[in-house]
Amino acid sequence: MLGVQLAALLDGEVPGVAEALDLVDGFDDALVHGLARLDEEQAGRLAALAGALRDTPLGPAVGEAVEKITAGSIGEQELAALAGARTTLLGAVHDARLARFDAALGRARDTWEEPPASPPVEGPLGAGRSWLQELAITGWRGVDHDLVSAADQAVSALLDEPALRGPAVLLDGLAAELRASCPVATMDRVPARRWADLWARALLLLQPGTSGTRPAGAVSGRLLPLGVDVHEHGTAVQIQVHGVLEPTDGSPTRLVRASVAAAKVDTIVGPAVWRLLDGHPVLLKALAEHRxxxxxxxxxxxxxxxxxxxxxxxxGEPADPFATARLRLSDALAPAVPPLERHPVRIAEPVLVEGYTIDGDALTLDGHTLAVDLERLPGCGPLTPELVAASSTCVGLVRWEAGRWTLQPLAVQATVKRKTVEAHGGDWALGPTDPKVAKAEAKAGDAVAVLRERAGRLLRR
Amino acid sequence: MTDWERRSVVRVVPPLRPRKLAKVPFVELAEGRLQGVVSSGSDIARVYVSSIAAGTHTYSCGTNNNRPCGGLSGAPCKHLQALVTEAVLQYGLDRVARYLRVDVGEGEDLLSRLDGAPERAPAAGVFSRFLRHLAYLELPDTTEPIAELQWFPATRAVR
Structure with a gap:
C-alpha cells in the first residue's frame, strides 16, 4: 500500500454509513432492554428501521414484524425478519467500505456467482433459536445464570453435527461472554453492538438452509502464503492462512484463504493451540518454514x-511472504464476499506496507496515519507490540473496526539492536522457535496431552 | 451509546493464564461456586470434586461417586488447597476473590481468609460439566471456514 493509496482510503466519510449505523443502534438498544419492554422511543427506532427497508424485498416482512413486536407478540418469524433487516444494513455498510478499499488500492475483485444448490444441512436448529428468542424477549440486562445455562443443550447438539460448527461456536462464544458477565444487570455498560451482531448472525444461521459450505469447484496450483490470522475463544481456535494462488490452468493469480478450526478448552492457550491442528502437517510446515x-x-x-x-x-520451495506480497499481491484477483457474510468485521484485506514510521499504535506513511491494531497479535506466535514498534515493513490485514481503518500485522521486518529481524504469526506452527518461550512451554507441560489422557480415562467409562 | 458499546469486537471474557493441568485439570467460577476437579494423588483413575461457595464460603470435597474426602476434618483438605492455588493461577487473585466475595489483603493467603464450614455439595453436576469440557477435545477439527470466528480475534498472551 502506497502513501497515495492510504490517502485515498482515508479520504472522508462514505455517504449513508452513519445513517445506517444509527438505525442499527436503535435495534441494538432495544435488545439491551428486551423486546418485551419497549418504550415509545425504542418502538419508534424499530419503526424507523422498518421504514428504511420499506422499498426492499424484505420491506413487508420487516414492517409486519415491527408492528407485531411493538404490540407484544414476539415470535420466531418476527425475530428472523428483524435479524435480517439489521444484517442487510450492516451488509450495505460492508459493501460501501470494501468498495472504498478496492478503489483506493486498485484491487480487482471477482463478482459473486451463486454456487449450485445443495440440500440444506439437517440438524438440531430449533433449540438454539428458542434460546435466542428468550434472550431477545428478556434483553441483555435481564440475563442471569439460568438463562445462560439454557444454551448448553443447544450448543452440545449443534457441536455433534460437523456441518453446523459455525453456529455452534458462535452460540458457545456468546454464552461464555454472557456467563462471564452475569448478572448483566450489574454491568456498567453492555457490549450492545457486539452481542446484537452475534445474536443476529446466530439467528440467521439457525434458519434451515443457511448453514454449511458449498464448494464451487476445485483448484490446482501453487499457493504462496502471505500470513496467518488467528481466531480464538474459550472453546474454539481457527487459523486462517491468507495467500496468493497461482493456478496451473493459466487463469489469473488470485487471493485465497485456507482455514483449519479445532475445538478446545479455555486452559489451552498460547503456542499450545498449534498442537490441536497437527492433523494438517503440510499447512503447518508451510507456515513454520515459509514455504x-x-x-x-x-x-x-x-x-x-x-x-x-x-x-x-x-x-514446495521456500517462499518469502514479503517477496510474495511485493511481487504478486497487486495483480492478484480478490474473491467476492458471500452474501450472508457481508458485515464490516469480515473485511480483512492483505496488504504490504513499507517505509513507514510508527509511534505507539499509529503508523505514518507519507504523512498519512493508519491505526495499528496491537491487540490482534496472537499469543501463539512471536509478534509483539515492541517488534511492531521497531518495524519498517509489514504484511498485514486492513480492517474496518470501531469506526476507522486499522492494520492488523501478520508479519513484520524490524530493526532490533541494529540487526534486521523478521517475525511471522505462523513461525511457531511446529513449536516455539524462541528458546525462552520453548522452555516455558516445556515447564508448563503439555496441556493438550494431559487433558486428552484425562478424557481417554474418564469419558469412556 | 459510547464508542465501546458500538464496537463489534471487544474483549468481554478476561484472558486466562496458562498453568500446569496435571494436578487440577478443571477449575471454573460457575453456578455460584469456585469448583473443579482434582486428580487423586494415589489412584490414576480417581478424581475428587471440590468446591467453595461464594458468599457463605462453605466447602465440599468428595470423589465423583459422592464418597466424602477423608482429608476433610474441620479444615479444607489438600484437594481444596490445590483447587484454590490453581484457580488463582488461572484467573488471578482479584477475580477469584471477587467471585467468592472475600477481602484478601496484599500478601495474604486467600484460603486463610475463608471462614466457611464443610457442607456437602453434589458432585455429579460438576463432574458432568468436567466431562462436557473434556468432550470438546474429542470433536473432529474442520477445514470449512468459520466466518463467525471473525468476531473472536486471538489476542496477546498473558504471561
Whole structure:
C-alpha cells in the first residue's frame, strides 16, 4: 500500500454509513432492554428501521414484524425478519467500505456467482433459536445464570453435527461472554453492538438452509502464503492462512484463504493451540518454514476459501511472504464476499506496507496515519507490540473496526539492536522457535496431552 | 451509546493464564461456586470434586461417586488447597476473590481468609460439566471456514 493509496482510503466519510449505523443502534438498544419492554422511543427506532427497508424485498416482512413486536407478540418469524433487516444494513455498510478499499488500492475483485444448490444441512436448529428468542424477549440486562445455562443443550447438539460448527461456536462464544458477565444487570455498560451482531448472525444461521459450505469447484496450483490470522475463544481456535494462488490452468493469480478450526478448552492457550491442528502437517510446515505449497484439486468456495485437504497438498520451495506480497499481491484477483457474510468485521484485506514510521499504535506513511491494531497479535506466535514498534515493513490485514481503518500485522521486518529481524504469526506452527518461550512451554507441560489422557480415562467409562 | 458499546469486537471474557493441568485439570467460577476437579494423588483413575461457595464460603470435597474426602476434618483438605492455588493461577487473585466475595489483603493467603464450614455439595453436576469440557477435545477439527470466528480475534498472551 502506497502513501497515495492510504490517502485515498482515508479520504472522508462514505455517504449513508452513519445513517445506517444509527438505525442499527436503535435495534441494538432495544435488545439491551428486551423486546418485551419497549418504550415509545425504542418502538419508534424499530419503526424507523422498518421504514428504511420499506422499498426492499424484505420491506413487508420487516414492517409486519415491527408492528407485531411493538404490540407484544414476539415470535420466531418476527425475530428472523428483524435479524435480517439489521444484517442487510450492516451488509450495505460492508459493501460501501470494501468498495472504498478496492478503489483506493486498485484491487480487482471477482463478482459473486451463486454456487449450485445443495440440500440444506439437517440438524438440531430449533433449540438454539428458542434460546435466542428468550434472550431477545428478556434483553441483555435481564440475563442471569439460568438463562445462560439454557444454551448448553443447544450448543452440545449443534457441536455433534460437523456441518453446523459455525453456529455452534458462535452460540458457545456468546454464552461464555454472557456467563462471564452475569448478572448483566450489574454491568456498567453492555457490549450492545457486539452481542446484537452475534445474536443476529446466530439467528440467521439457525434458519434451515443457511448453514454449511458449498464448494464451487476445485483448484490446482501453487499457493504462496502471505500470513496467518488467528481466531480464538474459550472453546474454539481457527487459523486462517491468507495467500496468493497461482493456478496451473493459466487463469489469473488470485487471493485465497485456507482455514483449519479445532475445538478446545479455555486452559489451552498460547503456542499450545498449534498442537490441536497437527492433523494438517503440510499447512503447518508451510507456515513454520515459509514455504509454498503445491495443491492438487483442492475444493474452493466462490468466496475464495480453500476447503483444505492436507493429503492433496505438497510442501514446495521456500517462499518469502514479503517477496510474495511485493511481487504478486497487486495483480492478484480478490474473491467476492458471500452474501450472508457481508458485515464490516469480515473485511480483512492483505496488504504490504513499507517505509513507514510508527509511534505507539499509529503508523505514518507519507504523512498519512493508519491505526495499528496491537491487540490482534496472537499469543501463539512471536509478534509483539515492541517488534511492531521497531518495524519498517509489514504484511498485514486492513480492517474496518470501531469506526476507522486499522492494520492488523501478520508479519513484520524490524530493526532490533541494529540487526534486521523478521517475525511471522505462523513461525511457531511446529513449536516455539524462541528458546525462552520453548522452555516455558516445556515447564508448563503439555496441556493438550494431559487433558486428552484425562478424557481417554474418564469419558469412556 | 459510547464508542465501546458500538464496537463489534471487544474483549468481554478476561484472558486466562496458562498453568500446569496435571494436578487440577478443571477449575471454573460457575453456578455460584469456585469448583473443579482434582486428580487423586494415589489412584490414576480417581478424581475428587471440590468446591467453595461464594458468599457463605462453605466447602465440599468428595470423589465423583459422592464418597466424602477423608482429608476433610474441620479444615479444607489438600484437594481444596490445590483447587484454590490453581484457580488463582488461572484467573488471578482479584477475580477469584471477587467471585467468592472475600477481602484478601496484599500478601495474604486467600484460603486463610475463608471462614466457611464443610457442607456437602453434589458432585455429579460438576463432574458432568468436567466431562462436557473434556468432550470438546474429542470433536473432529474442520477445514470449512468459520466466518463467525471473525468476531473472536486471538489476542496477546498473558504471561
Amino acid at each position: 509454498s505449497v503445491d495443491l492438487a484439486e483442492v475444493p474452493v468456495t466462490a468466496g475464495g476459501d480453500l476447503i483444505w485437504q492436507d493429503d492433496r497438498a505438497t510442501p
